[in-house]
Amino acid sequence: MATAIHNFQFVVRLSMSNGIRRICRRAYSTRKLTNAEVRRKRVELFDAEKQRQLALVTRVEKIEVRHKGVPEECTLIMNKDLSTPFNCAMHIHELLMNRSALALVNGEPWDMHRPLERDCELRFLHFQDEDSRVLNNAFWRTCAFILGHVLETAFKDEYYVELCSFPPPNVSSGSFVYDAALNIGDWQLSQTELNCLSRIGYRLSYADLKIQRLEVPVSVADQMFADNRFKQEQVSAIAAKSKSGATVTLYRAGDHVDLSSGPMIGSTAQIGRYSVCAVHDIESPTFGKLQRVQGLALPTQLTMHSWTYDTILRPRAAKLNTGPLPEMRKTQTPKELPAP
Missing domain, CATH: 3.10.20.30 (Beta-grasp domain)
Known part of the structure; x- marks a missing residue:
């Protein structure tokens, strides 16, 4: 009997295809993933693709x-x-x-x-132009992009944060937003912990990181975001809307790489005050339960009394932002959250 069981197990092991084994290994490695490893991989791919594109410029015109x-x-x-x-x-x-x-x-x-x-x-x-609407949108988009950096670097390795997306800038909403699966269970972030997140974003101003844009083929973007179930689904949809129908636009600041159509401001040094104000649970029709992380910031060139910023603007930015929910949809009609 024991010999028969042993033979059966041997046959089952032999019958496993290489594809199934790869899936098993990938499932195992996914459980071991850390944000630091994934971010390192993205930067390496970004650098390699940038060098490849520079090598194509063989004649200076x-x-x-x-x-x-x-x-x-x-x-x-x-x-x-x-x-x-x-x-x-x-x-x-x-x-x-x-x-x-x-x-x-x-x-x-x-x-x-x-x-x-x-x-x-x-x-x-610049931020003191009479009509700064275009620049304001770029600033808020950049602040949301930086919020992705904050979320991926703030938690310990056992918490694998998966960034989903950030809605289009809407300055009148009072806050910029990043929707993500924080995977922290029932942990409700305290005000002290939100302040810690804020300091991570604020320190980037002193780092003066250049914000770089790079348009890459779908195959490169697929490799970069293979470890993020949300971004993986978005890549092909974003590429279909590009001029070529086969490229995706990426942005990088330091070791943070993310999807965005842009444009963004030139450097993190142009971001002055930076605050993470609230985390709300939301439900996406496509992606399920997520957390909506909301923030507030000021450009370095603009000054504001701390009382106005802390007493009026930060509480307003903490209220649930009813911007579009993240979802894979065929139409462009935004679905909004119910008003708080």
């Missing part, structure tokens, strides 16, 4: 960049697919280098560290 605005209007001869608005600012004036958070290239919002592709007209945007 010159383009004409016409700068409009202060301190003077001028024309620069720059390098196609290599020079960025920030490089142009370096040639014009230190003032533009320090305060410019976004550029307009032929009237289109353009990241400060995104290479220029053709002859163009260039303008720089």
Whole structure:
């Protein structure tokens, strides 16, 4: 009898295909994943893809960049697919280098560290412009992106945080948002713990991390986010909406890489006060139970009395943000949370 059982087990082991074994190994490794390992993998893939794309530029071509605005209007001869608005600012004036958070290239919002592709007209945007709507949206988008960094680095290794997505910027809502599966059980974050999260974001201002944009093929994005069930589902849908139908736009600050259509501001040094204000449980029609993490921030260039910030704006930012729920949907009609 014992011999028969042994033979049966041997046959079962032999019958397992390589694919099933890979699935078993992957399931086991998923249980051992840490955010630090996943983030390290994403950065390595980001660097490799960036180097691959740079290697494709085998001939340096010159383009004409016409700068409009202060301190003077001028024309620069720059390098196609290599020079960025920030490089142009370096040639014009230190003032533009320090305060410019976004550029307009032929009237289109353009990241400060995104290479220029053709002859163009260039303008720089800063937070004290009379009309700062475009820049405000980029700032809030960047703050939500940074909130993803905070969530992936704040908890111990046993808590594997899976970022889902952040809704489009809506300054009038009072808070920027990142929806994620924190996987912390019934743990309700106290105000002290929220303050600790805030300090992680605030310290990035001193790190002065350049915020880089990179458009990558779907295959690269699939590798980067293979360990995140939410992002994995989003990659193909995002790529289908791109101009080529086969690429995804990524952003990187330090060791944090995430999906976003952008644009974003040029550096974390342009983020001044930064606060994580609240965590709310939400229910996504597609992704199930998630946590909506909400924050508030101010640009470095703008000042505000601490009483106004702490007494009026932070409590407002802590109320449930009724922005669109994260879901895979065919239509673009946003579904909103019920008003609190």
